Amino acid sequence: MTIWGVGFGIRKLFAGKGDKHRRDLKVAVSAREAQMLAAARRGDVEAQIRLATAYADGDGMTQDYGEAAHWFGEAARRGDAGAQFSFGICQANGQGTAQDYEEAVQWFRRSAEQGNTGAQVSLALCLQKGLGAPANQKEAVQWFRRAAESGDAAGQVGLASALQSGRGIPKNEVEAAGWFRKAAAQGQAEAEFHLGKCYQDGLGVAVDANEAFQCFRRAADKGLPQAEFEVGLCFYHGHGTEADLVEACTWVSLAAQRAVAAAVGVRDELKEQLSAAQIAESERRVAELAPNRPKIAPAGPEIDDDLRSPNEELPD
Numbered sequence: 001m002t003i004w005g006v007g008f009g010i011r012k013l014f015a016g017k018g019d020k021h022r023r024d025l026k027v028a029v030s031a032r033e034a035q036m037l038a039a040a041r042r043g044d045v046e047a048q049i050r051l052a053t054a055y056a057d058g059d060g061m062t063q064d065y066g067e068a069a070h071w072f073g074e075a076a077r078r079g080d081a082g083a084q085f086s087f088g089i090c091q092a093n094g095q096g097t098a099q100d101y102e103e104a105v106q107w108f109r110r111s112a113e114q115g116n117t118g119a120q121v122s123l124a125l126c127l128q129k130g131l132g133a134p135a136n137q138k139e140a141v142q143w144f145r146r147a148a149e150s151g152d153a154a155g156q157v158g159l160a161s162a163l164q165s166g167r168g169i170p171k172n173e174v175e176a177a178g179w180f181r182k183a184a185a186q187g188q189a190e191a192e193f194h195l196g197k198c199y200q201d202g203l204g205v206a207v208d209a210n211e212a213f214q215c216f217r218r219a220a221d222k223g224l225p226q227a228e229f230e231v232g233l234c235f236y237h238g239h240g241t242e243a244d245l246v247e248a249c250t251w252v253s254l255a256a257q258r259a260v261a262a263a264v265g266v267r268d269e270l271k272e273q274l275s276a277a278q279i280a281e282s283e284r285r286v287a288e289l290a291p292n293r294p295k296i297a298p299a300g301p302e303i304d305d306d307l308r309s310p311n312e313e314l315p316d
Helices: 002-014 019-041 045-057 065-077 081-093 101-113 117-129 137-149 153-165 173-185 189-201 209-221 225-237 245-257 261-271 276-292
Strands: none
Touching: 019 045, 045 065, 045 081, 065 081, 081 101, 081 117, 101 117, 117 137, 117 153, 137 153, 153 173, 153 189, 173 189, 189 209, 189 225, 209 225, 225 245, 225 261, 245 261, 245 276
């Protein structure tokens, strides 16, 4: 459909060409917006989703969450599963509309029943936490399992956590470790962290300090604060790696900067054992690493962190 291709390609065409061409670009983008809007008003679901996504991202037009929520809603009411999920996210997080968990749950359920794994996970989280519907741990597990069996990493983590704790399902640490491993194989940081804890504590697997350290390190390198703390502790005590107090102080300090409360005391304890030169080296490493740390929610996030962005799983 050329009305999409023209707008997306036009920015490169005029890049760096001067004021006149920038004005031409603005006119072209406005024309693209008008074309999308006309198609959306005619009831074209694809156009409604693309328009909503463009407003949410500020892609070629002024970012406007109210308009994004409106058009996601229009497409959702026409039965599109991706739009239903996205409209539910808008309702749950109060993006472009009043926050309303009850409405969010209804849209998540409609989308989940059509097989959207993001909606299945989000519905499970709401049911688990009692947001917008009475808490129902068994039903939450059912939705986590549906998403997990479809290959969704977040669903696999949710199911594994329920199995490990016995929340809504009989406790099974071996199966839990298996699901954490599946999600970790997809590079999911929280899964890597939890798999590390399994190896560290012997939860469903044999204790393996080296494997635990490797899991923590992979999650830490993705920016998970709790994993940064665990890496620091491994270096501190020589668990799974050689003891190195400078490295320990570096990783614990990174975690402390990112609101891991327990890391603050450990950092101060480590600094008492280091020379002034070692502290300076650790601080240099922290200053080098901190600005480029990936932004990721800590393990056990609140609902807003669990729910995905309004644009995820939409058509390209």
